[in-house]
Structures are given as structure tokens and as C-alpha cells.
Amino acid sequence: MGDPAGIGPEVVLKAVAEEEIQRICLPIIVGDAQLIAHTARTLDLQSGYDIIRLGEPLPEQVTGPLIFHLDNINGVIEPGVESGAAGKAAGAYIEAAVELCAAGSVDAIATAPINKRSLFLGGYSFPGHTEFLAHLTGTEEYAMAFVAANLRIVLISTHVPLAEAITLVKKDRIVRTINLTNRELKRWGIEWPRLAVAALNPHGAEGGLFGMEETAEIGPAVAECRDTEEINVEGPYSADTVFLRASRGEFDAVIACYHDQAMIPVKCLSFGEAVNVTLGLPFIRTSVDHGTAFDIAGKGVAEHSSMVAAIKLAAELAGRDESCNAIEV
Numbered sequence: 406m407g408d409p410a411g412i413g414p415e416v417v418l419k420a421v422a423e424e425e426i427q428r429i430c431l432p433i434i435v436g437d438a439q440l441i442a443h444t445a446r447t448l449d450l451q452s453g454y455d456i457i458r459l460g461e462p463l464p465e466q467v468t469g470p471l472i473f474h475l476d477n478i479n480g481v482i483e484p485g486v487e488s489g490a491a492g493k494a495a496g497a498y499i500e501a502a503v504e505l506c507a508a509g510s511v512d513a514i515a516t517a518p519i520n521k522r523s524l525f526l527g528g529y530s531f532p533g534h535t536e537f538l539a540h541l542t543g544t545e546e547y548a549m550a551f552v553a554a555n556l557r558i559v560l561i562s563t564h565v566p567l568a569e570a571i572t573l574v575k576k577d578r579i580v581r582t583i584n585l586t587n588r589e590l591k592r593w594g595i596e597w598p599r600l601a602v603a604a605l606n607p608h609g610a611e612g613g614l615f616g617m618e619e620t621a622e623i624g625p626a627v628a629e630c631r632d633t634e635e636i637n638v639e640g641p642y643s644a645d646t647v648f649l650r651a652s653r654g655e656f657d658a659v660i661a662c663y664h665d666q667a668m669i670p671v672k673c674l675s676f677g678e679a680v681n682v683t684l685g686l687p688f689i690r691t692s693v694d695h696g697t698a699f700d701i702a703g704k705g706v707a708e709h710s711s712m713v714a715a716i717k718l719a720a721e722l723a724g725r726d727e728s729c730n731a732i733e734v
Contacts, residue, residue: 406434406435406436406437406440406441406498406517407495407498407516407517407518407519407697408491408492408494408495408517408518408519408520408523408524408697409436409437409440409478409482409491409494409495410482410483410484410485410486410487410488410491410520410523410697410699410702411484411485411491411517411518411519411520411696411697411698411699411702412517412518412697412698412701412702412707413517413518413519413697414436414440414441414444414517415444415448415450415702415703415705415707415709416517416693416707416708416709416711416712417434417436417441417517417709417712418434418441418444418445418448418450418451419450419707419709419712420432420709420712420713420716421434421454421470421716422450422451423713425713425717426713426716426717427469427470429717429720429721429724430716430719430720430723431467431469431470431471432470432471432716433457433463433470433471433472433473433505433511434454434470434471434472434473435473435475435498435501435502435505436472436473436474436475436498437474437475437476437477437478437494438456438472438474438476439476439478440478440482441472444703447703447705448705449705454469454470454471454472455469455471455472456471456472456474457471457472457473457474458473458474458476459473459474459475459476459501462510463505463510463511473501473505475494475497475498475501477493477494477497478490478494482494484699484702484703484704485699485700485701485702485703486699487520487522487523487526487699488523488526489523489526489527489528490527491520491523491527492519492520492522492523492524492525492526492527492528492529493526493527493528493529494527495519495520495523495524495527496524496527496528496529496537499516499519499534499537499538499541500541502514502516503538503541503542506687506688507542512688512689512723513688513689513690513691513719513720513722513723514688514689514690514691514719515690515691515692515712515715515716515719516534516690516691516692516693516715517692517693517712518692518693518695518696518697518698519533519534519697520696520697520699521533521564524537532563532564533563533564534681534683534690534692535547535549535563535683536563536564538683538686538690539683539685539686542686542687542688544685544686544687546581546585546685547585547683547684547685547686548560548561548582548585548586548683548684548685549563549681549682549683549684550586550589550658550681550682550683550684551667551668551671551679551680551681551682551694552679552680552682552718553670553671553672553674553675553678553679553680553694554652554674554675554678554679555652555653555654556648556651556652556659556670556671556674556675557590557651557657557658557659558648558651558658558659558660558661558667558670558671559582559585559586559658559659559660559661559667559684560582560660560661560663560664560667561573561574561578561579561582561660561661561662561663562578562662562663562664563664564664565664567663567665570662570663570664571605571618571662571663573663574605574618574622574623574662574663575622576621576622576623576625576626576629577626579602579622579623579626579627579660580626580629580630582660583600583602583626583627583630583634583636583638583660584630584634584636585684585685586598586600586658586660586684587600587630587634587636587637587638589684589685590657590658592722593722595657597637598636598637598657598658599637599655599656599657599658600636600637600638600639600656600657600658600659600660601638601639601640601642601647601650601651601655601656601658601659601660602623602626602627602638602639602640602641602642602659602660603640603641603642603643603644603647603648603659603660603661603662603666604618604619604623604640604641604642604643604644604647604662605618605619605623605641605644605662605663606618606619607643607645608643608645609641609642609643619641623640623641623662624640624641627639627640627641639656640660644661644662644666647659648670649670652670652674671694672694675694676694676695677694677695677708677710677711678694678710678711678714679694679711679714680692680693680694680711680714680715680718681693681694681715682718689719689722689723690719691715691716691718691719691722692715693711693712693715694711695711
């Protein structure tokens with residue numbers, strides 16, 4: 406359910422109550438049953454779900470949504486306020502979900518938003534879900550990706566300063582990201598993924614006039630993947646047009662050079678309905694495209710469409726592996 410002080414409990418309850426969600430999967434809410442019940446009462450939301458406590462096995466026959474109760478909130482969690490207590494609880498929900506996946510009890514994870522500072526105050530030194538999940542699963546090659554309507558974008562780097570992100574645009578890193586994207590899209594059922602790599606500099610650097618990364622790093626990475634790995638990849642293409650080309654169907658995914666280069670087209674195209682996906686994990690993980698929205702937490706006005714989209718995509722991707730359960734954190 407994400408950070409208990411944010412809008413996570415609200416959007417999870419709203420999403421799980423949707424008939425379309427209950428038709429396609431069996432949702433299990435990992436969180437605190439008491440806080441969920443309080444949220445439901447306050448916002449007049451449905452919450453009469455069976456409760457499974459930490460350490461108890463999941464029932465063999467599940468007919469509706471469940472709450473996997475950790476009972477790990479000590480004291481009062483105030484909506485909209487950063488705290489170590491909330492961050493510690495949120496971190497424990499993530500760990501519990503991964504354990505359920507590792508045990509084969511669930512097939513996928515769809516995460517509600519966490520607050521990075523609260524997570525840090527709670528004792529977790531990770532900049533976000535992506536890095537945390539990679540650590541928990543021992544995954545060395547992973548990437549953050551976003552699915553927005555008819556656009557898929559994979560990031561070379563994630564939550565780092567822009568000055569550092571530029572230094573990470575290196576051939577070896579780009580090659581790994583292209584290979585990972587190609588492999589994961591095949592898992593999604595795309596037999597021959599068409600990939601494009603965005604340029605770092607304006608107008609693709611104009612042959613070196615505006616920078617050398619395209620010639621020295623990106624171009625050689627594309628050539629190696631295309632010629633040696635036989636991957637259908639092209640670029641570098643100017644970032645001011647490549648995302649539009651992909652949204653119109655020319656490419657199945659675009660490799661972006663840094664966080665905001667990817668997020669601007671995603672949020673312009675599908676804010677509130679895009680889905681964050683972690684590539685490279687041993688299980689399917691999706692997430693909402695927004696944060697904890699502390700300014701509206703507890704007010705009952707949070708839009709839950711991104712949570713619905715995240716659960717639907719998790720169920721769809723997991724279903725291709727002949728599974729049907731989705732789990733929310």
C-alpha cells in the first residue's frame with residue numbers, strides 16, 4: 406500500500422474495488438489492516454476483505470481481495486507528514502511482497518507510491534523502489550521503464566543528478582540496457598522488438614557540433630547491438646522527435662539517456678495513467694507514475710487510474726506466464 410502517510414492506501418482501496426480489477430486478478434493488499442480499515446471508513450470505501458497475518462500461509466482457494474497484515478505501525482501516522490515510522494512500514498511492505506513472490510505465493514507486484522525521505526528516515530538507504538527491489542533480489546542488471554498508452558521508454562539511469570547522469574551515458578551501459586530491453590520485451594510477447602536510442606545532446610549533436618557522446622558512446626553501442634547481438638535497434642535519434650515517432654508506432658520502445666528526458670513525454674502523454682515497470686527482476690513489478698501526494702493525502706480526492714493501470718499491466722504480463730495473481734505493496 407506504499408507509504409501509509411501518502412495516498413497509497415486510498416488509491417489501492419479504490420483500485421481493488423473496481424470490478425475490472427477483480428475480474429482479471431486476485432488482489433492481495435500488503436500493508437496494515439487497521440490503517441486500511443480506518444482509511445476506508447474515513448473515505449467511505451469498501452474494505453471488508455479477509456485478513457492474513459504475517460507468518461500465516463495464504464489460503465489455497467481465494468475468491469476475493471485479501472489484506473496481508475504486517476501490524477508494523479507503531480503510534481499515529483499523520484496523513485501528509487514525512488516520518489521514519491511511515492518509511493519503515495513502507496519498506497517492510499516491499500520486503501514482504503518480495504518474500505511472497507520468492508515463495509511462489511503471488512505472481513506479480515504492483516506498488517503504490519513511497520516517499521524517499523521517509524524511507525531514508527526509516528532506515529532504508531535506497532533512492533526508490535527500483536534500486537530497493539534489485540537489492541532484495543540480488544539483481545545486477547535492471548532498468549526502470551515506463552509504459553504510457555502506445556509509448557514504452559527505458560532509462561539508462563534513474564534518480565541521479567543530471568551532471569552525473571551525463572557521465573553514465575557510456576557505451577557499455579547503453580549496450581546492457583539495449584540487451585535487457587530486447588530480452589524483456591520478448592518476455593512480453595513482442596517477438597522482434599523495434600528499439601530506438603535517444604540522443605543526449607540537442608539535434609543529436611549535429612555531427613559533434615553540440616557534443617561527442619553520440620559519436621563516441623551511443624552510436625558504437627547501437628552498432629554493436631545491431632551487428633553483434635542481432636538486435637533490431639537504431640539511433641541515436643534526436644530526442645525532440647524520437648518519442649513522437651515511437652508513439653505513432655515506428656518503435657516498440659525508446660532508450661532514454663536520463664530520467665527527465667523519459668518522464669516529460671510520458672507525463673505529457675499519459676499523466677495519471679502511465680505505469681512504471683522494473684525490467685530485469687525475477688518477477689513482474691509495476692507501479693504508479695506518481696508520488697505520495699502528501700498535499701491531498703487523507704482527503705479522499707486522489708485519482709486512482711494509474712494504480713488501476715499498474716495492476717492491469719501486472720496481471721496481463723503475469724498471465725502470459727500462466728499465472729493470475731497480482732499483489733500490491
